[in-house]
Amino acid sequence: MTSGTTVAEPVAITHATLLPGDLAGSVRPRTTVLVDAHGLISAVGPTDEIDVPPGTRTIDATHRFVLPGxxxxxxxxxxxxxxxxxxxxxxxxxxxxxxxxxxxxxxxxxxxxxxxxxxxxxxxxxxxxxxxxxxxxxxxxxxxxxxxxxxxxxxxxxxxxxxxxxxxxxxxxxxxxxxxxxxxxxxxxxxxxxxxxxxxxxxxxxxxxxxxxxxxxxxxxxxxxxxxxxxxxxxxxxxxxxxxxxxxxxxxxxxxxxxxxxxxxxxxxxxxxxxxxxxxxxxxxxxxxxxxxxxxxxxxxxxxxxxxxxxxxxxxxxxxxxxxxxxxxxxxxxxxxxxxxxxxxxxxxxxNTWRELDFLIRYGGLSPARALHAATQGNAHILGIEQVTGAIEEGRAADLLITDADPLDDIRALARPSAVLVRGRVIDSPVVEEFPEIDRLLDDF
Ligand SMILES: [Zn+2]
Missing domain, CATH: 3.20.20.140 (Metal-dependent hydrolases)
Structure with a gap:
């Protein structure tokens, strides 16, 4: 599972509240994530301490949340x-x-x-x-x-x-x-x-x-x-x-x-x-x-x-x-x-992947942090791909999502990410075709 031969534009996500998806449910405010041209995470740390290289596309994530894809x-x-x-x-x-x-x-x-x-x-x-x-x-x-x-x-x-x-x-x-x-x-x-x-x-x-x-x-x-x-x-x-x-x-x-x-x-x-x-x-x-x-x-x-x-x-x-x-x-x-x-x-x-997390919380008794862990670092470990993806760490693929609200407060924040990064490629304001008749039914559970 390599990142292929494609070259991506280097990206910096700055001033983000980072939710790494660990078991403890840690939260890292004012964090910068650097993504290199190979689509890999090259640095993660406090925004004040990380220099953004010239020629890098910068996404200011002030008041936004960044978590593993x-x-x-x-x-x-x-x-x-x-x-x-x-x-x-x-x-x-x-x-x-x-x-x-x-x-x-x-x-x-x-x-x-x-x-x-x-x-x-x-x-x-x-x-x-x-x-x-x-x-x-x-x-x-x-x-x-x-x-x-x-x-x-x-x-x-x-x-x-x-x-x-x-x-x-x-x-x-x-x-x-x-x-x-x-x-x-x-x-x-x-x-x-x-x-x-x-x-x-x-x-x-x-x-x-x-x-x-x-x-x-x-x-x-x-x-x-x-x-x-x-x-x-x-x-x-x-x-x-x-x-x-x-x-x-x-x-x-x-x-x-x-x-x-x-x-x-x-x-x-x-x-x-x-x-x-x-x-x-x-x-x-x-x-x-x-x-x-x-x-x-x-x-x-x-x-x-x-x-x-x-x-x-x-x-x-x-x-x-x-x-x-x-x-x-x-x-x-x-x-x-x-x-x-x-x-x-x-x-x-x-x-509707966010709904499975919602059900795990409301029916399964998981804490929001535990549910997020299951869908990120937990699944990466279970599937044996923890060296490749699932965490926001140097050397991992830049598989990330950015939300406007805190999913640990309300998991529905995951429903419409403001951006998704796949192997470092940025998808801004992604949209999908929805089926309102299905969502109306599921909203009542
Ligand atoms: Zn099945």
Missing amino acids: LINAHAHLFSDGRPLPAFLVSPRVERLALAFLHSALGRRYLRGRTKSAAITQMNTGVTTIRSVGDPGYEVVEVGGAIERGQYLGPRLIASGPLLAIPGGHGAPQIALTATDAESTRTNVRRNLQHGVKAIKISATAGVTDAKEIGYAGRPEMSEANMRIICHEAHEAGVLVAAHAQSGEGIVSALRAGVDTIEHGAELSDEAIALFQHNPESLRGFSALIPTLMACLPLVKLDRSITGANPVARANAEWVLDGMLRGIRQCLDNDIPLGMGTDSALTFVTHY
Whole structure:
């Protein structure tokens, strides 16, 4: 993950109130951040002590706040978050849609959607996105184009299709499936050969697959096959994420060596111990990435709006309850806790990342500083990119966002950043297309 070959204009942000996104929630008033022509942070310190070199574009951030660009550790980029009309989600139409997405025209369509989704997230301050379940390799391709400097975009860590069992969560739309060890190995290798930088497993079923209450957490992939996947991915230096929505599914994924548990549930003592010290994981620990925004609408909104059947609704309540318990257990047991939005799911737009932080604070019990940490330094550490981005320190990529109000006072300050810097490139007053009908619903939660 280099900053590519593009050369940026050197930038100085002066007189800023710096929020570094550390666990302590520190605040550094009257700070200057210097960004060099390679898009890297070259100095950070008190405005009075830092000389701005001649020829540097200066942004006076008096009364403004500068923080690390947000990292979205759980995203999908294939759709924009608006609900699909009911007639489009019948099994027959799904089969046609699947055939289309794997045609040449479909792949071009997906690349276009992916690019616009990534740029929308960037324009709301998300400078790094990990995708965890894509129809094909379109996120790999778009990420490559951004790395080569073909257009400005966030850093993309793409998973490609997730790995599941036949008929399992995400199959067949966004998954490669297998049951035996050899095909499982073939699938993970296929993703790695396509250049993915993340691997995603469906360890359990999900809310939308629900056939009865509790079904969402039903274990799907065997621990032995998850172990094969972790081994292959870790050999390539790639971290593994697992969709897991029950205590049982979480323990088996952690034992297999999974590095991040997505969504989560109430944790057993064994799970807590494995998060803290996981000998099979790539770096000796595992982390939780909750995704409240994907779940809350199904619980909070009337079924006439969500279109969910009563079983899916009951499962969503069950999953949300477990997810909230899991979050509290992470806070109580010093388990790394990240932030992901599950963007592209219904009601999860690409510009609403701030809402996930808001929900983590109001529903999950995180302090605003803890939520900001999860979305910045915490996620950087969890995704293994802390040497590259996620903090405002010399040598890191200048992935930054500037807000007019203090997000530690009101997290909604993140909703419309006054500027975003991506690898040192400044985007002034970024704008995005919004869907007011969705925001009106979410504002009531
Ligand atoms: Zn997801």
